[in-house]
Amino acid sequence: MELDAAREPTLLSRREVNHQAAQFSPDGEWIVHVSSERGSTDVYLKRVDGTEESTYVAPGTAPLWSPNGGQIFFSSGDRLKRVEVSLEGTRRVGEPSVVFDNPGYELRRGPNAQYDVTPDGETFLVLAEPIESDTPRIQVVVNWRDELERLLRSGTE
Numbered sequence: 001m002e003l004d005a006a007r008e009p010t011l012l013s014r015r016e017v018n019h020q021a022a023q024f025s026p027d028g029e030w031i032v033h034v035s036s037e038r039g040s041t042d043v044y045l046k047r048v049d050g051t052e053e054s055t056y057v058a059p060g061t062a063p064l065w066s067p068n069g070g071q072i073f074f075s076s077g078d079r080l081k082r083v084e085v086s087l088e089g090t091r092r093v094g095e096p097s098v099v100f101d102n103p104g105y106e107l108r109r110g111p112n113a114q115y116d117v118t119p120d121g122e123t124f125l126v127l128a129e130p131i132e133s134d135t136p137r138i139q140v141v142v143n144w145r146d147e148l149e150r151l152l153r154s155g156t157e
Helices: 144-154
Strands: 019-024 030-035 042-047 055-059 061-065 071-076 079-086 097-101 105-107 115-117 124-126 128-130
Touching: 019 061, 030 061, 042 071, 055 071, 055 079, 061 115, 071 115
Parallel strands: none
Antiparallel strands: 019 030, 030 042, 042 055, 061 071, 071 079, 079 097, 105 128, 115 124
16 A cells, blocks of 8 residues: 555454554565454454455464464464465365474563564574573482582682
8 A cells, every 4th residue: 555545544444352562464465363262362364455354364373474474483482383284275274283382481571573584595694682580499409418528629708
C-alpha cells in the first residue's frame, strides 16, 4: 500500500481474543502471528488481505519467518522450533521440529521475537534469560574433606 494512498484498513479478525507478535512474510502476502483463539498461546498464519481464516501452525510464541519464507521459527519454552510451510497453491504446514534446546534458559519475552536468523537460515542470534525456579537446588560434594584439604593447601578459601 502506498503511504499517500487513500485506502481503508483491512480488519483481519473480528474475534475478541489476544493477537500479537505479527510478522509479514518475505513476499508480503502472509502474516504469522500469535493468538489465543484456541484458549492457549499458539502460532497462526493468515493472508494479508484477510480473505481466509487463520491457519493453526503450532503452540508457541515469538514467530519469525525464515528469509526465504519456507519456514517459520518460534519459541517453545527453552526450545527454538521450526516448521516448514508451503504457501504456493495448496497451503501446507509441516510438523514442528526442534532447532536447538537451550536448557535452563528461555527466549526473552517481548512483543516480538528476541532472536534473529541469518539469510541462509542456519545461524541464530538469541537473547535468552535464565528460567527462574522455585525448586530448591541441592548440590552434593563427594569426598568433601579431600576437597577442603586441597583448597586449604592451595590457600583458596
